[in-house]
Amino acid sequence: MSSFIPMGVDAATGELLSESVPGSVLDTVDEDAQAIQGRNDRHLGAAIDDANDLSQAGWCIVFPAGQDNSAVKAALKPLLDLRASEAGPLFQVMDGDRGYQPGDTAERWLRRRGLDLRMVDPTAGVPYYVVLAGSAEQIPFEFQYKLDSYWAVGRLYFDSPEGWAQYAAKAAAAEQTKSPKTAAIVATRHPNDPATQLFHDNMALPLLNGTDAQHPPLGSNRGFAVQGLLAEDAKKQNILDLIAGKRPGGRPSLLFSGSHGMRFDMTDPEQAAKQGALLCADFKAGAPVPPTSFLCERDLVGISCEGMIHFFFACYSAGCPAMDTYDRMPDGSEKPLMPKPVVARLPQGLLSRGALAVIGHVDRAWASSFKGAGRPQIQEFRFTLDQILKGVRVGQATDQFNQRWSVLSASLSDLLRNRQFAGQVSDDDLGDAWKARNDARNYVVLGDPAVRLSV
Numbered sequence: 001m002s003s004f005i006p007m008g009v010d011a012a013t014g015e016l017l018s019e020s021v022p023g024s025v026l027d028t029v030d031e032d033a034q035a036i037q038g039r040n041d042r043h044l045g046a047a048i049d050d051a052n053d054l055s056q057a058g059w060c061i062v063f064p065a066g067q068d069n070s071a072v073k074a075a076l077k078p079l080l081d082l083r084a085s086e087a088g089p090l091f092q093v094m095d096g097d098r099g100y101q102p103g104d105t106a107e108r109w110l111r112r113r114g115l116d117l118r119m120v121d122p123t124a125g126v127p128y129y130v131v132l133a134g135s136a137e138q139i140p141f142e143f144q145y146k147l148d149s150y151w152a153v154g155r156l157y158f159d160s161p162e163g164w165a166q167y168a169a170k171a172a173a174a175e176q177t178k179s180p181k182t183a184a185i186v187a188t189r190h191p192n193d194p195a196t197q198l199f200h201d202n203m204a205l206p207l208l209n210g211t212d213a214q215h216p217p218l219g220s221n222r223g224f225a226v227q228g229l230l231a232e233d234a235k236k237q238n239i240l241d242l243i244a245g246k247r248p249g250g251r252p253s254l255l256f257s258g259s260h261g262m263r264f265d266m267t268d269p270e271q272a273a274k275q276g277a278l279l280c281a282d283f284k285a286g287a288p289v290p291p292t293s294f295l296c297e298r299d300l301v302g303i304s305c306e307g308m309i310h311f312f313f314a315c316y317s318a319g320c321p322a323m324d325t326y327d328r329m330p331d332g333s334e335k336p337l338m339p340k341p342v343v344a345r346l347p348q349g350l351l352s353r354g355a356l357a358v359i360g361h362v363d364r365a366w367a368s369s370f371k372g373a374g375r376p377q378i379q380e381f382r383f384t385l386d387q388i389l390k391g392v393r394v395g396q397a398t399d400q401f402n403q404r405w406s407v408l409s410a411s412l413s414d415l416l417r418n419r420q421f422a423g424q425v426s427d428d429d430l431g432d433a434w435k436a437r438n439d440a441r442n443y444v445v446l447g448d449p450a451v452r453l454s455v
Contacts (some may be wrong), residue, residue, distance in 0.1 A: 004019050004366055004367070004368050004431075004432050004435055004436075005019050005167050005194055005195040005198065005366065005367045005368075006018075006019060006195065006315055006364040006365065006366055006367075007115070007195050007196070007199065007258070007259070007261060007314050007315050007364075007365045007366070007367065008052065008260050008261050008262070008263055008314070008315030008316065008364055008365070009262060009263065009279055009283070009286065009289065010259075010263050010265075011262045011263060011264045011265070011268070011274070011289045011294075012265050012268075012288055013220055013286075013287075013288065014283070014284070014286050014287045014288060014289050015285070015286070016193065016195065016249050016260075016285075017263060017364060018327070019314065019395070021326055021327075021431040021434070021435065021447070024087065025442070027382070028291065029192060034300075034399050036232055042347075045119040046119065046121075046122065046128040046150075046152075047119050047120065047121050048122060048128070050393060051128060051152075051393065051396045052193075052393055052396070052452070053392070054083065054086040054087040054090070054139075054450060055086065055087060055088050055090065055131070056090075056122065057084040057090070057122055057127065057128040057129055057152075057450075058087050058089065058090025058091065058122035058123075058127025058128055058129065058225070059087040059090065059091055059092075059127050059128075059129040059131075059261060059450055060092035060093070060094055060126065060127045060129070060130055060131070061076070061080070061092075061093055061094065061130075061131040061132075061133055061134050061141070061156075062094045062095075062099055062112070062130060062131065062132050063093075063094065063095035063100070063134065064095075064099055064100050064133075064134045064138040064139055065095065065096055065097065065099040065100060065101050065102070066101075066102070066108070068140075069095050069099075071161070072133060072164050073093070075161070075165035075168060076133075076156075076164055076165075076168045077167045077168065078169050078171075078172040078173075079167075079168035079171055079172050079448065080093070080168075082172045082175060083448075083450065086218070087127065089312075090122050090123065090127045091127070092126075092127060100132070100134065100138070100139045100143065103133060103248040104143060105142075105143065105146065106143055106146035106149075106395065107148070109143070110126065110147075111431045113125040113126060117146070117149055117150055118150065118411040119150060120124065120150050120151055125157070126151065128151060128152055128304075128395075129152050129154075129393070129395055129448075129449050129450040130147060130150075130151045130152065130153045130154070130449070131153075131154055131155070131156055131448055131449065132144055132153065132154070132155045132156070133155075133156050133157070133301075134155075134157060134339075135157045135341075135342075135343060136157075136319055136321075136341035136342055136343055137341060139150075139155070141319060141321065141341065141362050141442075141444065142342070144422045144444055145441050145442070147384075148402060148445075149402055149405075150339035150402075150408055151314065152393070152395025152399070152445075152449045152450070153268040153395065153444075153445065153449055154357065154394070154395055154444075154445040154446065154449035154450075155343065155445070155447075156351075156446070156447065156448065157343045157348070157357060158348050158351070158352060159345065159348060159384055159447075160352070161347075162352070163348060163351070163352035164356075166352045166353070167351050167352055167447070170272070170353075171356055171447070171448055171451060172353065174306065174307050174354075174451070174454070175392050175454065176387035177307060177453075178308055178454050179249060179253040179308050179453040179454045179455055180225075180251075180253055180307075181219075181222070181223050181225065181253070181455065182224065182225050182226075182249050182250060182251070182252045182253055183218065183219050183224050183225070183226045183227075183252050183253060183254040183255070183256070183389065184226065184227050184228065184229065184242055184249075184252035184254075184255050184256070185204050185208050185218070185226065185227075185228045185229070185255075185256050185257075185258075186228075186229045186230075186232070186234050186239060186242070186255065186256070186257040186258070187200040187203070187204035187209055187228075187229075187230050187231070187257070187258045187259065188198055188200070188231065188234045188257070188258070188259040188260070188279065188280065188281045188283070189201075189230065189231040189234075189281075190262045190281075190283060190285060192285065193258065193285065193287070194367075195367055196258070196260065196280045198367045198370075198371050199258035199259075199313060199367065199370075200230060200231060200258070202370060202371055202376035202378065203258060203313070203370050203378050203381065203451070204228065204230060204258060205230075206378060207226075207256070207378070207381075207382065207385070207393065208226060208228045208230075213256065215273070215382070217275070218382065218385055218386070218389075219254075219386075219389050222386075222389050222390060222455070224254075224301050224389055225249055227242075227248070227249055227252070229242060231281065232281050233281065234259065234280060234281040235280055235281045235282050236280040236281075236282055236292065236293065236294070236295055236299070239257075239269065239278070239280060239295055240295065240299060240300075240303065242255070243255070243300070243303060243305055243308070243350075244303045245304075251305070251306075251307070251308060251451050252263035252305060252308060253308060253309065253389075254308070254309050254310075254311070254388055254389060254453065255308060255309070256310075256311045256313070256385060257278065257309070257310070257311070257312055257314070257379075258277050258281075258313040258314070258356055259278055259280070259313075259314055259318040260279040260314060260315065260408065261276045261278065261279070261312070261314035261315035261317045261361075261365070262274060262275070262276065262277040262278075262279055262289065262294050262296075262316070263275065263315065263316060263320075263337075266336065266337070266338060266339065271338060272338070272342055273296065273297065273298070273345050274294075274296045274345070275316050275338065275342060275344060275345070276315070276317050276318070276319070276320060276344035276345075276346060276347075276360075277294040277295060277319050277346055277402075278294060278295040278296075278312070278314060278317070278346065279294050280291065280293055280294060280295055295346070296345065296346055297345040297346050297348060297349035298349075300346075300349045300350065300353055303353060304353055304354050305350050305353040305354045305355040306353075306354030306355075307354065307356060307453075308350070308354070308355045308356065309357050309358075309359070309388055309394060309451070309453065310350055310355055310358050310359070311358075311359040311360075311384075311385065311388075312347075312348075312358065312359065312360040312361065313361070313365060313369075314360070314361065314365055315361065315363070315364045316361070316362070316363065316364070317346070317347070317358075317360035317361050317365070318343070318344055318347060318358065318359075318360030318361050318362050318443075318444045318446055319341065319342055319343045319344050319360075319361055319362045319444070320337055320338055320341065320342055320344065320362065320363065321337060321338075321341045321362065322336060322337060322338050322339065322341045323336055323337060323342055324336070324337050324363075325363045325364070325409050325438060326363070326364060326435065326438075328373070332363050342345075343446065344360065347360060348446075351447050356394070356447060356448075356451040356452075356453075357394045357446065357447035357448065357449070357451050358444055358445075358446040358447060359394070359398060359443065359444070359445055359446075360443070360444065360446065361439075361442050361443055361444075362442045362444055363397060363416060363438070363442055364437045364439075365442075366435055366436070368432070368435065368436050368439060369381075369439055369440070380400040380401060380404060383400055384397050384401075385400055388451065388452075388453060389455070391452050391453050391454070391455045392452060393449065393450050393451065393452045394445055394447070394449055394451055394452065395445055395449025395450060396449075398443065398445060401440055401443040402440075404440040405440040405441045408437040408440050409432070409437055410435050411433055411437075412433045412434060412437045415430055415433050416430075
């Protein structure tokens with residue numbers, strides 16, 4: 001069974017997203033010269049003793065230039081006041097000339113501050129924890145990927161004006177509240193569906209039950225009670241009840257879910273509201289997917305998510321680009337996915353209802369993240385989840401994915417050179433390496449990257 005299978009479903013047909021890559025795409029594959037290679041620093045990108053201490057690490061928020069950000073700043077005041085009290089002199093609000101300028105790359109933005117992409121010194125001009133306050137049009141995902149190579153970056157954006165204020169108030173209040181030692185793993189397992197079967201069998205079950213003395217059940221060494229909603233139990237109403245705290249054990253402080261993310265066609269008038277919705281166990285393959293089979297933002301009405309961190313493993317779970325990264329039109333031109341790039345609406349709904357952070361994926365997510373040619377490799381996920389349960393700030397806890405991106409970028413560069421000069425690399429090998437590189441890069445944090453469970 002191939003590990004290069006996307007965790008996504010086409011809403012109009014109920015068919016799994018294709019795992020193939022057209023030759024016209026492979027002709028455009030190039031090295032990612034901006035990926036950071038050879039990172040081996042002890043403090044996950046920052047030259048400080050304790051990245052959990054904001055007085056050492058610092059915190060800043062970056063606004064898009066050329067617009068009035070006063071209303072958003074006012075809405076975020078509870079969070080800004082809290083971070084200013086914690087970070088002290090290392091607290092910054094960057095807008096206007098100091099904010100994101102149209103066309104900025106991470107390198108260009110840093111150069112204006114006399115900095116490069118390298119280990120972070122929070123006193124040198126840009127603190128370690130960075131919040132990007134803007135849509136994917138205002139501040140592109142590519143800027144977030146690259147800056148996150150060393151800095152701990154998260155994004156805040158809400159389509160609804162009240163979302164900003166709701167998030168800020170609830171995130172600031174959560175800092176004063178102890179997090180319950182509860183976690184949950186949700187994993188669908190659909191018939192004739194290798195993607196969800198791989199995640200359920202190779203990720204969810206080992207995390208939930210443990211595999212040996214060195215790899216016990218997730219959270220057991222930290223006193224966490226972890227419940228599972230697996231296979232046919234991962235129905236829509238059960239997931240909603242879990243998020244609402246109506247199941248035994250209450251609302252989980254950490255929720256890790258694995259299922260398909262929904263892809264809606266541009267002809268759907270509600271595409272922006274539903275892209276990246278979570279497919280549930282109610283799904284029946286081979287037919288248009290009804291609303292009863294997926295969970296989207298509108299299903300959260302009346303539900304509180306206070307104090308929760310949600311890690312999605314699904315296509316489009318954090319956002320969607322305007323153009324498809326992995327497919328092309330028959331004439332080889334770029335294939336449009338949406339009129340404009342978007343931050344997924346489901347995470348926005350969770351954050352505005354009290355979730356501290358959402359970790360998800362932009363574009364397609366591939367099973368190769370944890371299932372290679374040999375046995376399952378879930379250590380990045382286990383480590384990240386364990387760090388979150390330990391109380392490590394989310395932006396720091398997720399740094400393992402940037403390390404993997406660096407290594408895969410170097411491997412892709414080697415393949416491209418061998419293909420150019422020796423002709424020894426097949427289309428399949430190049431396509432797999434390219435998909436793996438992009439997959440590791442496209443994990444992002446939505447919310448304040450400095451949030452953590454208060455354990």
